[in-house]
Amino acid sequence: MKNMNNIKAIIFDLDNTVLDRTSTFSQFTNLFLNTYFNHLESTQEVFDRIIFLDQDGYKDKNELFSELIEELPWKAMPQHHELLEFYKTEYVKSAVLMNEAREVITYLRKKYKTGLITNGKTSIQYGKMDTLGIRDHFDLIIVSEEAGVKKPDPRIFELALDGLHLRPEECIYIGDHPVNDIEGAAKIGMETIWIKVNQPWKDELMARPLYSIEELNELLELL
Numbered sequence: 001m002k003n004m005n006n007i008k009a010i011i012f013d014l015d016n017t018v019l020d021r022t023s024t025f026s027q028f029t030n031l032f033l034n035t036y037f038n039h040l041e042s043t044q045e046v047f048d049r050i051i052f053l054d055q056d057g058y059k060d061k062n063e064l065f066s067e068l069i070e071e072l073p074w075k076a077m078p079q080h081h082e083l084l085e086f087y088k089t090e091y092v093k094s095a096v097l098m099n100e101a102r103e104v105i106t107y108l109r110k111k112y113k114t115g116l117i118t119n120g121k122t123s124i125q126y127g128k129m130d131t132l133g134i135r136d137h138f139d140l141i142i143v144s145e146e147a148g149v150k151k152p153d154p155r156i157f158e159l160a161l162d163g164l165h166l167r168p169e170e171c172i173y174i175g176d177h178p179v180n181d182i183e184g185a186a187k188i189g190m191e192t193i194w195i196k197v198n199q200p201w202k203d204e205l206m207a208r209p210l211y212s213i214e215e216l217n218e219l220l221e222l223l
Helices: 021-036 044-057 060-073 078-093 101-109 122-132 156-163 176-185 215-220
Strands: 009-012 113-118 141-144 171-175 191-195 211-213
Touching: 009 156, 021 044, 021 211, 044 060, 060 078, 078 122, 101 113, 101 215, 113 156, 122 141, 141 156, 156 171, 156 176, 171 176, 176 191, 191 215, 211 215
Parallel strands: 009 113, 009 171, 113 141, 171 191, 191 211
Antiparallel strands: none
């Protein structure tokens, strides 16, 4: 086990690291189906199609809802802006934490500074954090839209280092995406921990995480 004496901060990704993005989007999708597709006997096929098109959250929402308008069996076809407004309002309300996330972060805050770096829209990402009541669990939060730069660009990680007044080797970054999180943080010299959720590892990556975990509570033994 690596010597952690020089580590001063633990920095997290948000979606599918601290927030259970899979469950959050599934809850939203069920609400979406109950609102717009209660004329169907079964909505499973539509549910599966929405999940597929969403690409684990990496599909731009303007594009996603354009595709849904074209493809889905609407009773009355809505306007694009109506669906975007529904998403902005209802998606953040559907936020679900990863198992034991609150307890793990509370524990780590006793020993380290904590930070969060997430790609996404400012209103959506902060909205989810506020629904969960976790905004004040972090000493620093960076959302790509307001920062004007997104992972894996090293500048977003450098913003975190500047904000925490730390060097890369004093931080561990935890995330689920092999490129955006693990490679991005490793390129500026941070140690990393990969949480295996939906994104498969890419063998061509040079970066290697310090540890790989499947549940956040594994951090309690590692850190």
